Amino acid sequence: MTTKDWTSVKNAISRDIDEGRFAPGDQIPTEPELLRRYGVGRHSLRRAISALAKEGKLSVEQGRGTFVSAPLMLHYELGKRTRLRRNLAGQANDISRDLLEANVIAAPDRVRRSLGLEAGALVYHSRRLTSADGRPIAFGSIFHSVDRFPAFHDRRAVFGSVTETYRSYGIEDYLRAETTFHSRQARPEEARMLCQHPDLSVTIIRAVDALPDGTPIACSEVVWAASRVRFSIASGDDDRG
Incomplete structure (x- = not known):
């Protein structure tokens, strides 16, 4: 795994959120679908999702999946x-x-x-x-x-x-x-x-x-x-x- 792998997929998911392909409240695709979509390894994908969750862009809900966080301040x-x-x-x-x-x-x-x-x-x-x-x-x-x-x-x-x-x-x-x-x-x-x-x-x-x-x-x-x-x-x- 290289730094580019996980940062590139993080940026790609972030861009999909910013451009409305993943709307607030949406559940993002399953891990196998994301692996195919972004062409990276499982470890890179999970690190990217974890980073986006730390930024508040994604919400990982145990037993339910990963969702796009609705803006709320x-x-x-x-x-x-x-x-x-x-x-x-x-x-x-x-x-x-x-x-x-x-x-x-x-x-x-x-x-x-x-x-x-x-x-x-x-x-x-x-x-x-x-x-x-x-x-x-x-x-x-x-x-x-x-x-x-x-x-x-x-x-x-x-x-x-x-x-x-x-x-x-x-x-x-x-x-x-x-x-x-x-x-x-x-x-x-x-x-x-x-x-x-x-x-x-x-x-x-x-x-x-x-x-x-x-x-x-x-x-x-x-x-x-x-x-x-x-x-x-x-x-x-x-x-x-």
């Missing part, structure tokens, strides 16, 4: 009143949030400190996967005090959003009190959850939400697909979310 603004649905409104036809897990646990140390709870305090923990037009963009956990929000999971299921659930407890407004974030390479489970190549990065955002008087009401940790969402920091007393 969402803008998410982090501010004092960050609200997911308002943030993504108009950028995708459908924003879905699928519940993966909901339980009551003893507050981990980081959660306990963020929410100002005593040792041994119980919290509601929920874990959700967020998708835009059917493509995963984030998944993560949010924690609420059991004492402060009795039956939170039941109410969340009824009201459909965190903001509306808070209103059922008499909370009309809340602010982002703290946000920290960093990027790193995805871990295997994160890459699987986000349907992305393992070599692509994720952005980890940890946040604490509070009442206007500063009382913390929730903390969260969310893993975002860095190749699909870009972030900006709102300045001033932002009210757009």
Whole structure:
């Protein structure tokens, strides 16, 4: 195998994508068909596909095949009143949030400190996967005090959003009190959850939400697909979310 073998087929597949012969969402031909089409060896073809997957042009889905990635780059603004649905409104036809897990646990140390709870305090923990037009963009956990929000999971299921659930407890407004974030390479489970190549990065955002008087009401940790969402920091007393 020479460098030209795999780079030439990578460039050829990339050109076929750019020129519309392989459209976004299309499953590309099988490996035997691609070998005949591009006239290279199996190792060269696999290296080319792996490189295109790292670039985000192809998505290799185990058990299904290899697909052309649909272009998706969402803008998410982090501010004092960050609200997911308002943030993504108009950028995708459908924003879905699928519940993966909901339980009551003893507050981990980081959660306990963020929410100002005593040792041994119980919290509601929920874990959700967020998708835009059917493509995963984030998944993560949010924690609420059991004492402060009795039956939170039941109410969340009824009201459909965190903001509306808070209103059922008499909370009309809340602010982002703290946000920290960093990027790193995805871990295997994160890459699987986000349907992305393992070599692509994720952005980890940890946040604490509070009442206007500063009382913390929730903390969260969310893993975002860095190749699909870009972030900006709102300045001033932002009210757009």
